[in-house]
Amino acid sequence: MLLAIGRWRLFGFDTMERVGAVSYDSATALIVVDVQNDFADPKGSLYVNSGEEVVPVINAEIEAAKADGGHIFYTADWHPESTPHFQTDGGIWPVHCVGDTWGAEFHPDLVVDGPVIRKGTNGEDGYSGFTMQNPETMETIPTRLAELLRDRRIERIVVVGLATDYCVKATALDGKTAGFNVALMTDAVRSVDLTPGDGQRALADVEAAGVVLV
Numbered sequence: 001m002l003l004a005i006g007r008w009r010l011f012g013f014d015t016m017e018r019v020g021a022v023s024y025d026s027a028t029a030l031i032v033v034d035v036q037n038d039f040a041d042p043k044g045s046l047y048v049n050s051g052e053e054v055v056p057v058i059n060a061e062i063e064a065a066k067a068d069g070g071h072i073f074y075t076a077d078w079h080p081e082s083t084p085h086f087q088t089d090g091g092i093w094p095v096h097c098v099g100d101t102w103g104a105e106f107h108p109d110l111v112v113d114g115p116v117i118r119k120g121t122n123g124e125d126g127y128s129g130f131t132m133q134n135p136e137t138m139e140t141i142p143t144r145l146a147e148l149l150r151d152r153r154i155e156r157i158v159v160v161g162l163a164t165d166y167c168v169k170a171t172a173l174d175g176k177t178a179g180f181n182v183a184l185m186t187d188a189v190r191s192v193d194l195t196p197g198d199g200q201r202a203l204a205d206v207e208a209a210g211v212v213l214v
């Protein structure tokens with residue numbers, strides 16, 4: 001875990017002025033992962049326990065990023081009605097985030113003010129905001145996210161959202177692989193925990209990969 005010191009210089013996150021806070025600037029982007037009704041609303045088909053609790057925490061980060069000239073990007077799971085990603089078609093997940101349905105909409109309380117990167121639109125498996133997989137060939141297909149970040153000369157990303165053990169983890173790890181400095185805010189994520197402890201293991205995995213847990 002991180003040392004509770006007042007000022008850190010770790011993996012490029014060198015301007016955190018108090019414990020548990022990230023400072024934003026024009027080279028820093030907040031990546032809001034999949035805060036959609038099917039994950040964040042108790043009526044959602046793939047509800048992440050206490051998922052709605054991240055919304056006010058993330059809204060505060062969005063305000064902080066905007067105030068300091070940081071960037072904000074959103075990812076959204078966005079599936080066709082039928083995809084090998086779903087149990088109904090031989091996959092592992094209940095039907096969720098079908099494009100243009102209530103479940104795919106962002107949580108109504110989430111402040112949305114920035115580009116949205118949709119993933120899984122053509123039936124791919126899409127966990128990471130950076131990449132998707134063709135479920136038949138397992139070919140990796142990039143999303144536009146890395147290109148958009150580089151276009152804006154962004155070097156650091158802060159990952160928040162749902163769910164810790166799937167899309168948040170995959171986005172943080174892919175961000176490292178793509179060469180960004182990555183932080184993850186532990187009070188702005190929640191986990192599915194298909195197996196108890198998955199969320200905690202995901203945090204340990206990303207930390208081992210060099211992601212800074214804030």
Ligand SMILES: [Zn+2]
Nearest residue numbers: 077085097120
């Ligand atoms: Zn999905």
